């Protein structure tokens with residue numbers, strides 16, 4: 607499967623997950639077979655104004671064969687300048703966020719708010735496409751803003767017309783947040799509205815949900831977000847392989863990849879929520895979480911990781 611000039615190794619990707627898809631999680635996702643892995647969402651304005659927090663999110667490594675960044679913003683000029691920014695030149699693919707439901711983002715007109723203004727969404731995509739060329743631009747969106755509405759076929763077509771090379775559709779509206787069940791028919795209608803590849807997204811956690819999503823939507827590819835938190839090996843499982851991951855080793859590697867680019871204290875804090883996720887469902891998981899949340903050093907993180915030794919994480 608191709609996205610613009612990029613040849614993908616498969617069709618299951620890890621989309622942006624704020625607070626999670628850091629440099630370590632992306633490397634692990636790629637190792638276990640994700641075809642693409644995206645940075646957390648990055649503010650186009652924050653980048654243009656030189657925010658240190660924004661720049662910290664842009665660290666990448668050689669373990670990412672295709673470097674993918676996600677930007678959010680609703681002003682074409684800032685999107686253009688962000689994509690042209692020196693720090694974005696190492697990225698092979700630029701994704702635009704038209705799905706974030708968080709009030710702080712939506713009240714600025716960003717994220718899923720753009721589903722209420724398709725002409726602007728189109729201008730944002732066009733600005734990114736112009737600035738990114740020849741690198742491909744993709745768009746990630748929800749079905750619509752309000753409950754029951756289906757805007758994504760229009761939005762996806764607008765994105766395609768503006769030059770986007772693929773679209774990811776989360777089968778919920780903004781109003782639904784993460785509640786209820788994903789609407790696969792809405793994703794199918796979006797898929798049928800465009801000729802660029804469409805990645806179906808929402809509630810894929812195992813082979814059964816993957817097959818159901820594939821069958822109903824007819825999508826070209828699939829995006830797995832929450833199912834990959836604490837389970838980066840899900841990408842291998844989805845391919846049908848049985849996996850028995852060494853969880854403590856994964857946690858330590860994940861930490862080491864963070865501490866290569868962040869001060870140890872920052873890496874320790876970043877790792878806490880990951881450990882909580884790695885420990886989910888494990889025997890003694892609660893004690894591991896408590897240990898992780900109290901961690902102050904690399905040694906504490908490794909000790910928490912070792913508490914998961916011998917456990918078979920289901």
Ligand SMILES: Cc1cc2nc3c(=O)[nH]c(=O)nc-3n(C[C@H](O)[C@H](O)[C@H](O)COP(=O)(O)O)c2cc1C
Pocket residue numbers: 621622623624625646647676703704705706746776807808809810829830831832833
């Ligand atoms: C904690 C959290 C953070 C997220 N951050 C982003 C983000 O930065 N950009 C984005 O496009 N989507 C973001 N999403 C949405 C996911 O990428 C995905 O569309 C959604 O979770 C549905 O897929 P899933 O059921 O596989 O999790 C986030 C979701 C969660 C739960």
